[in-house]
Amino acid sequence: MIHVGKIVAAHGIRGEVKVVPYTDNPRRFRKGGKVFVDKINDYLTIASCRLQGDHVFLIRFAAVEDRNRAEELKGSMLSIPKEEAAPLPEGQYYFFQLEGLDVVDEAGTSLGIVSDLVEGGANDIYRIDRGNGDYTLLPALKHIITKIDLENKVMVVRLIPGLLEACTYHEN
Structure with missing residues (x-):
């Protein structure tokens, strides 16, 4: 639903x-x-x-x-x-389609799983659960999210220097 x-x-x-x-x-x-x-x-x-x-x-x-x-x-x-759900233009997705996707960097290293969407002011933000209570908040921007492959359940991201360190948190 x-x-x-x-x-x-x-x-x-x-x-x-x-x-x-x-x-x-x-x-x-x-x-x-x-x-x-x-x-x-x-x-x-x-x-x-x-x-x-x-x-x-x-x-x-x-x-x-x-x-x-x-x-x-x-x-x-x-x-x-x-x-x-109404069909979306190519390159746009409903969150239910993205939830649970494996997030990998361009080298194929797993970063976690898409678990939530936070509606932000300038752009949406994906919450990526990394395990052990860690999570990363990644901006939903085309230069960060480079590929979404629904068939293989993978989201590929381009990590700019310092992004993971600045956007990774630990749940208390």
Whole structure:
């Protein structure tokens, strides 16, 4: 499943919820669409959706008719099956495609496994788990990430001098 949004609050008295989207595709929340709601472990059908401000959707689900029911959904993650993800242009990837890839340098030395994505200001950052509690935060830049091979589950990175030392941490 791919997370496409999070319910952050109830809105009004008719069962609407405020959703912070995790997708750039606003059509994901179209009327009649279905999303999986983790708190109830079931799919809900979208009855209506409208934008509030720049980054919040007000969504009413067909099965949610009042504020009390909407309040129960607060904190829920909204997800879709991976198969329903919109196709991306060549060279762009969903995180679920990258998670678990073996990260190697250009010489083929294993650096660890892609475990998380941190959305940064200027660019995203991949967390690479290196074992023994060590992890490296690598910027998702084309001159650092030189190749992604989904078939062989490998991400190749170009290590500029000092990058590993500056970006490797130990979890306490």
